[in-house]
Amino acid sequence: MNLPVFLLDLLCLPLLGWALYTALAARLRGLRRDYLWCLVVVLALRIFNDISNVLYSSGISAWLENYEDYVGLLLPVAWGLLLLSLVQHRARRQLERSEERLSSLLDALQEGVATLDTDGVFRFANPAASRILGVLHGSLPGQPLTSFRQPLPQHDHCPLTFNGSALPALHYELSLRRPDGSERSILLSTSLMPRKPGLRLCFLRDMTEQRQAEQSLRQAEAKLGQTQRMEAIGTLASGIAHDFNNILFAISGNSQIALDSEGLNIDARESLREIDTASRRAADLVSQILSFSRREQRSSRDLAVLPIVKEVLRLLRSTVPPQIRISLEHGGDELLVHAEPTDLHQLVMNLCTNAIQELARDGGELKVSLACAEPPAALLAEGRLRPGPHCRLCVADNGGGIDPGARPHIFEPFFTTKEHGEGTGLGLFVVNGIVERLQGRLELESSPGSGCSFTIWLPLASSLTAEDGNAPDRLSQRGGRGRLLVVDDEPAVNRVLALLLGKLGYEVSTFSDSYRALSEFQTNPERYDMLLCDISMPGLRGDELVRRIHAIRPELPVVFCSGNPEVLAAGTTDELGIRSVLKKPVDKSALAEAVAGCFSDQAD
Amino acid sequence: MPQEHEVITLILGLGVMLIIIVQRRQLAQLRHALLLLSACAVSLAAWSFTVLEDLLPGLPFNLLEHTCYLASALLLAIWCRKHLAAEERPA
Incomplete structure (x- = not known):
């Protein structure tokens, strides 16, 4: 008896028996694997060999030795089958996982993925494709794409069946109608499937929200453009209003002075009236444009x-x-x-x-x-x-x-x-x-x-105290006596003002340079009864001129006459005690009213 | 001289080794592949020693052969335990 060999073979038996028990127990617990039977066969053959060896080594019996030679031949074969079935099982598991991953991806995609045959009939569709087309998941295969088509002429060029179409890829957007009647804008991309003749892979993307957002954006851009144009017009108008109104004042003022002249024939008088009317219309036009350039707080x-x-x-x-x-x-x-x-x-x-x-x-x-x-x-x-x-x-x-x-x-x-x-x-x-x-x-x-x-x-306004917005025009041509200091950087305006005020009975000294006017006033402060000046002037502005003159004679009444009075900061007129602000081109009666008002206040 | 069935077993064992070489990438991805492949290789060694025992009498090839059988049984048992336990665990 070879004792070491006997012991080695004896030790093998419980190990192999335990392994066999583990395999059978796993199968009984429900583990279903193809390779499990190959493993059982390998273990069973090994156990048979070991029992035979133990019996032979111990000298108890040698009858199994006759079979061992043949059983031993089966052992490598069983090993080979075990390894091959393990490889096959592994490959199958990998395939299952790959399919599972692909299925999860297709289910999670927000973009519709489908396959279409040459007749445009769905063969496969992921949940997103069903959702986009408004049908239950699983009901899309078998339905033709044409069943969702809108009968719109602009879609005539969009193929929905692909008989004879060898184009590798097609992309187009079309409006499809869902079974519930709603319309969706769908971007359709199809391409030929490799190794699958007669089938096209199709991607569907719902563009409805995007198109609506683009439409809103275009509207917002158009509105912004409009606002910018208005802003530009307002800025331009504000910039030219002053000079333009000065010119208009010179035109209308002179025409009014000329109309007061005696000895004019009818045609000349009519022409002068036309000039006056045209200049007033031009002034209205400037006023309307200017209403968009007002950015300061208004007196509502x-x-x-x-x-x-x-x-x-x-x-x-x-x-x-x-x-x-x-x-x-x-x-x-x-x-x-x-x-x-x-x-x-x-x-x-x-x-x-x-x-x-x-x-x-x-x-x-x-x-x-x-x-x-x-x-x-x-x-x-x-x-x-x-x-x-x-x-x-x-x-x-x-x-x-x-x-x-x-x-x-x-x-x-x-x-x-x-x-x-x-x-x-x-x-x-x-x-x-x-x-x-x-x-x-x-x-x-x-x-x-x-x-x-x-x-x-x-x-509606919450306040109950209302003012009548139509204070009656107090047209008067009140004349008066007094000496006026008139300051305007435009000589033509100065001339018109001097003539108009002169006709009303006032003595007028005009200055085109505000610094020279100030110098004159500093020399003879008591000589003047009133100051009539422009606001926007080169050098010393009208409001600054008033401040300096009021530093000498605070009680001197002041009237502003400007082509664009809005340039004056809010509250400045109250701060400076300005009696009135006239807007050029000023009407003769309005001018008379404003100047007479100052003198009547003085008298009071 | 080696017996005929021993030589055939060895040749079949070499066939198994060929399968291992060809499918090595797939086999390497199996759970605890080293234990299984080692058990297979040790078995092949045991079959080789069986043949060598007849060719070179006097050397302790018989003892080596049975030691390899024991090692193979041990490795196979451990692989069975580990592999099947892992397979039974829910994914």
């Missing part, structure tokens, strides 16, 4: 709207042809809004003037209505208006209406559909600007041939 107050509307209509009735009927509807409520009187005046005037010009050819009716009303929900949803009662001003006519092509542009500056010379293209531009400034909303309803209606919603 709570105003009753109805008296202003009535005043404007009263003015218009006297000028419109008889074939145009004007009517006003109002509930009699005292509607107060926080605004400047000129703004409200301009709003109503511009809208009514537009309507009258439209009705001028064939006649018709201009309806103005004023009411306290709640804005519609659609307007409130825009967030521009707050819930609650608003002042609703509606100006409607039954004329030809606005051409749909012109509608997007009607609020642009200098856009006009009128004949050359009839309109400036600033009316609606100004109206829109005023409404925006008053935090209101402007609505337009129009269709060609059935008239046009502008509805303005303005927030």
